Amino acid sequence: MDHGHNYLEQQFADSGIPLMAMPTTAGTGSESTRYAVIYYEGKKQSITHESIIPNYAVLEPLLLKSLPIYQKKCTMMDAMCQCIESLWSINSTDESMIYAKNGLQMIMDHWHGYIEDNNEEDAKYIMMAANYGGRAINISQTTAPHAMSYKLTSMYGVPHGHAVALCLPEVWMYMMEHPEKCRDPRGKAHLENVFGWLGQIMQCDSAYKGLMMFRAVMFALELPFPQSKNREEEIDILTHSVNPVRLKNNPVELDEDAIRFIYNKILQ
Numbered sequence: 096m097d098h099g100h101n102y103l104e105q106q107f108a109d110s111g112i113p114l115m116a117m118p119t120t121a122g123t124g125s126e127s128t129r130y131a132v133i134y135y136e137g138k139k140q141s142i143t144h145e146s147i148i149p150n151y152a153v154l155e156p157l158l159l160k161s162l163p164i165y166q167k168k169c170t171m172m173d174a175m176c177q178c179i180e181s182l183w184s185i186n187s188t189d190e191s192m193i194y195a196k197n198g199l200q201m202i203m204d205h206w207h208g209y210i211e212d213n214n215e216e217d218a219k220y221i222m223m224a225a226n227y228g229g230r231a232i233n234i235s236q237t238t239a240p241h242a243m244s245y246k247l248t249s250m251y252g253v254p255h256g257h258a259v260a261l262c263l264p265e266v267w268m269y270m271m272e273h274p275e276k277c278r279d280p281r282g283k284a285h286l287e288n289v290f291g292w293l294g295q296i297m298q299c300d301s302a303y304k305g306l307m308m309f310r311a312v313m314f315a316l317e318l319p320f321p322q323s324k325n326r327e328e329e330i331d332i333l334t335h336s337v338n339p340v341r342l343k344n345n346p347v348e349l350d351e352d353a354i355r356f357i358y359n360k361i362l363q
Contacts, residue, residue, distance in 0.1 A: 117158070180232070
């Protein structure tokens with residue numbers, strides 16, 4: 096993947112043609128990122144270039160009104176996970192943290208009205224939250240939950256946001272239980288602070304309760320775990336599918352055993 100990334104950076108320049116984007120879901124925040132993706136031979140490949148960032152973005156919450164409810168749930172969880180992952184990414188900056196915190200706060204404040212009531216005012220905030228999540232990962236990039244989600248999508252047909260949301264709490268728990276594996280150059284204290292902020296934004300008084308709140312949201316949204324047919328074989332395929340390049344942004348080291356352990360928590 097990295098070779099493809101470098102090739103694209105070397106070969107393509109900004110065309111100079113203005114680009115306007117109007118998202119029709121509230122999830123990826125791609126109207127504010129330099130990323131595009133393709134699947135090649137069943138594997139997700141990323142394209143990145145500054146010229147991909149739109150010059151203008153139009154956020155119109157009325158476009159979300161007719162989305163199927165499952166689509167609304169999956170895309171919103173993608174935005175939520177992007178905000179959380181951006182906060183703990185080793186590439187986070189003061190600017191990306193502001194975007195991520197604002198986005199996550201908006202989701203926590205408005206997800207009930209958006210999902211349960213299809214309320215336009217709440218939809219406006221969820222759409223803005225997705226935009227903030229995109230701005231955040233445009234700086235920090237995503238981490239292990241995204242890296243581990245892609246094969247769940249291709250193997251089980253689980254939409255992207257749903258797949259990432261299955262991975263995130265298990266990665267979060269593993270990281271809290273293994274602070275000694277912290278690889279963020281800012282150290283364990285920084286990572287513990289981030290977990291503390293997450294707990295507060297999730298309207299809880301501790302990082303652990305924040306994680307439980309995330310699980311509670313998943314339960315309320317009725318987003319199920321994938322069912323395996325040949326569990327051991329499928330766990331092995333999943334474990335070896337994770338691109339190590341995509342794990343470099345994760346603040347806690349995940350080796351093959353850790354990845355296998357986490358998938359065992361996810362796959363039913």
